[in-house]
Amino acid sequence: MKKTLFDKVWDAHVVQQIDGGRDILYIDKHLIHEVTSPQAFQELEDRGIPVLRPDQIVATADHNTPTVNQHLPVKDALSRNQLEQLSRNCKKHGITLYALGHKYNGIVHVMAPELGITQPGMTMVCGDSHTSTHGAFGTIAFGIGTSQVAQVFASQCLLLKKPKSLRITVNGKLKKGVLPKDVILYVISKIGTNAGTGYFCEYAGDVFENMSMEGRMTVCNMSIEMGARGGMIAPDSVTYEYIKGREFAPKGGNWENKLNYWKSLPTDDGAVFDKEHHFDAQDIEPMITYGTNPGMGIKINGRIPEEHSASFEKALKYMNFRAGESLINKPINYVFIGSCTNSRIEDFRIAADYIKGKQKAPNVTAWLVPGSKQVEAQIVAEGLKDIFVQAGFELRQPGCSACLAMNDDKIPQGEYCVSTSNRNFEGRQGQGSRTILASPLVAAATAVEGKIIDITQHLN
Amino acid sequence: MEAFKQITSRAIPLPIENIDTDQIIPARFLKATDRKGFGDNLFRDWRYDKSGEPNDNFVLNNTEYAGEILIAGDNFGCGSSREHAAWALKGYGFKVIVSSFFADIFRGNALNNGILPVQVSGAFLKNLFNHIETDPETLISVDLESQTISISGTEVSEAFEIDPYKKMCLLNGYDDIDFLLSKRELIDTFEETHFQIS
Numbered sequence: 230m231k232k233t234l235f236d237k238v239w240d241a242h243v244v245q246q247i248d249g250g251r252d253i254l255y256i257d258k259h260l261i262h263e264v265t266s267p268q269a270f271q272e273l274e275d276r277g278i279p280v281l282r283p284d285q286i287v288a289t290a291d292h293n294t295p296t297v298n299q300h301l302p303v304k305d306a307l308s309r310n311q312l313e314q315l316s317r318n319c320k321k322h323g324i325t326l327y328a329l330g331h332k333y334n335g336i337v338h339v340m341a342p343e344l345g346i347t348q349p350g351m352t353m354v355c356g357d358s359h360t361s362t363h364g365a366f367g368t369i370a371f372g373i374g375t376s377q378v379a380q381v382f383a384s385q386c387l388l389l390k391k392p393k394s395l396r397i398t399v400n401g402k403l404k405k406g407v408l409p410k411d412v413i414l415y416v417i418s419k420i421g422t423n424a425g426t427g428y429f430c431e432y433a434g435d436v437f438e439n440m441s442m443e444g445r446m447t448v449c450n451m452s453i454e455m456g457a458r459g460g461m462i463a464p465d466s467v468t469y470e471y472i473k474g475r476e477f478a479p480k481g482g483n484w485e486n487k488l489n490y491w492k493s494l495p496t497d498d499g500a501v502f503d504k505e506h507h508f509d510a511q512d513i514e515p516m517i518t519y520g521t522n523p524g525m526g527i528k529i530n531g532r533i534p535e536e537h538s539a540s541f542e543k544a545l546k547y548m549n550f551r552a553g554e555s556l557i558n559k560p561i562n563y564v565f566i567g568s569c570t571n572s573r574i575e576d577f578r579i580a581a582d583y584i585k586g587k588q589k590a591p592n593v594t595a596w597l598v599p600g601s602k603q604v605e606a607q608i609v610a611e612g613l614k615d616i617f618v619q620a621g622f623e624l625r626q627p628g629c630s631a632c633l634a635m636n637d638d639k640i641p642q643g644e645y646c647v648s649t650s651n652r653n654f655e656g657r658q659g660q661g662s663r664t665i666l667a668s669p670l671v672a673a674a675t676a677v678e679g680k681i682i683d684i685t686q687h688l689n
Numbered sequence: 690m691e692a693f694k695q696i697t698s699r700a701i702p703l704p705i706e707n708i709d710t711d712q713i714i715p716a717r718f719l720k721a722t723d724r725k726g727f728g729d730n731l732f733r734d735w736r737y738d739k740s741g742e743p744n745d746n747f748v749l750n751n752t753e754y755a756g757e758i759l760i761a762g763d764n765f766g767c768g769s770s771r772e773h774a775a776w777a778l779k780g781y782g783f784k785v786i787v788s789s790f791f792a793d794i795f796r797g798n799a800l801n802n803g804i805l806p807v808q809v810s811g812a813f814l815k816n817l818f819n820h821i822e823t824d825p826e827t828l829i830s831v832d833l834e835s836q837t838i839s840i841s842g843t844e845v846s847e848a849f850e851i852d853p854y855k856k857m858c859l860l861n862g863y864d865d866i867d868f869l870l871s872k873r874e875l876i877d878t879f880e881e882t883h884f885q886i887s
């Protein structure tokens with residue numbers, strides 16, 4: 230039987246098939262953070278169950294951490310309590326924790342790949358929907374709820390129905406200024422925010438083959454925004470190069486063994502998917518969103534469509550935009566470059582490249598938030614920090630930050646924020662905030678100009 | 690987990706599509722380390738204005754409507770994996786959520802907390818909204834055993850799907866942990882060979 234990448238990895242992790250089409254799926258790696266784990270630890274304690282495989286769990290503090298003065302005690306009492314609870318739980322159960330300030334601390338989906346924890350052919354879960362990011366390595370990775378976190382603690386397994394398979398193929402050459410973020414925003418704008426529900430998605434075609442690992446992570450990260458549980462890209466030499474030599478990458482003879490296994494993973498020619506979509510790279514332009522879900526995206530120089538539904542009108546009202554309107558020249562006071570979608574070194578290189586020799590617009594508050602301590606260190610080492618500082622930008626410390634605004638990094642009521650994050654839901658970046666999703670290039674240009682500009686004109 | 694069999698209740702209509710988990714429970718309320726108290730902040734930013742005053746236009750503040758059933762627009766529960774959304778709905782007192790479509794992770798989280806997500810056709814959903822709008826006292830019955838949802842005192846009813854295993858769990862109040870722990874030997878055996886190949 231011809232198998233897909235997804236089938237191969239899934240089937241290798243089935244402990245047992247249960248009547249009614251459920252599988253007991255073995256989980257190789259379990260990532261945890263402070264927000265969705267405390268109730269799961271509590272559940273175990275209440276039931277008197279130990280954590281079965283603490284050495285397959287890695288913890289970080291990211292969602293609820295400050296992005297300034299991380300060396301000081303966390304001010305907010307509730308946040309501090311949540312962070313302390315994570316430390317206590319990890320210590321008690323013998324789980325590795327990269328706490329605030331640790332040189333490996335960072336957003337869970339940035340930290341794990343850069344340490345070589347994420348590897349092809351694995352199953353990975355985390356109590357966070359953007360766990361789909363790790364699929365960039367040919368990994369089955371998906372977000373789970375807290376009850377499932379407890380299940381994995383207790384048994385290293387989950388009871389799941391195998392999702393259906395979806396393949397999104399994008400062939401051709403991307404235009405100048407079109408980044409991985411634009412590719413995924415384009416795809417979601419075409420197929421909608423629930424087109425992937427019930428499916429696991431594989432991204433295929435030249436566009437993804439020619440992408441860096443950082444770009445592939447950006448794409449897989451947003452799989453959940455079209456409803457899919459996860460996205461995957463077949464591992465290839467780009468993947469192996471990225472992993473090689475990282476802290477937890479296989480070493481010596483083990484590397485060769487793993488490599489052989491990884492090379493067997495790509496989808497067999499002729500394997501059948503339940504659903505397929507094809508797009509042409511030439512049709513993709515830099516994208517921007519105008520509404521309150523990530524599917525409400527347009528080409529940056531396009532116009533907001535006309536639609537007549539209560540939810541469409543509600544979204545436009547919230548954003549204070551009109552149907553038929555162009556977003557070019559809209560004044561913007563907030564810019565956020567960060568989140569597990571776009572806070573890797575490549576994203577800051579793109580931003581720095583644009584910003585170099587220019588100045589931040591005076592009306593703009595810009596938050597540049599690296600995804601991890603390691604990214605932060607690299608920004609400094611590569612001299613990007615100097616570029617940012619000279620242009621009037623402030624580099625903050627790593628964390629989820631304004632992506633979900635659990636800490637103090639909140640966009641004020643009514644303000645627009647051009648953001649490299651993944652969700653433009655009502656109030657996502659702070660009560661009453663209005664999020665416009667875009668690539669790091671568009672975000673950097675907005676910060677410099679103080680308004681949205683037609684980046685396509687600028688590049689030519 | 691509490692068992693769920695049958696419920697007859699009035700219902701609260703929320704005919705908005707794509708209600709995401711950030712609306713159900715905004716991130717700033719996720720700092721608790723237990724499962725309690727989230728119901729107070731259910732739909733917080735729709736329910737209260739900036740100064741914390743109840744927003745009269747929001748259905749939960751409208752005394753005409755009450756009940757343990759929430760009827761919501763298409764694609765309910767999209768967005769984050771936060772189970773806090775299910776805890777908030779449960780904490781507020783909802784036992785059943787009806788919609789024409791549920792996001793994957795939310796559906797699982799609801800079931801793991803003894804909340805029944807009932808997926809109905811778009812036409813049936815519209816019919817429900819119409820009935821409740823005309824008469825907020827309308828009673829809705831949801832029977833898990835027979836997998837039907839109906840409007841009491843009328844012929845209007847529809848069958849709904851539910852995974853047989855999840856149905857069994859809900860009817861008996863079991864959860865996946867009990868089941869998985871019973872498979873411990875199998876899991877150990879699996880691990881012995883698994884780490885040699887992958």
Ligand code: SF4
Pocket residue numbers: 291292336337338357359568569570628629632633650651
């Ligand atoms: S950066 Fe945003 S999307 Fe990513 S893990 Fe943090 S909160 Fe979730």
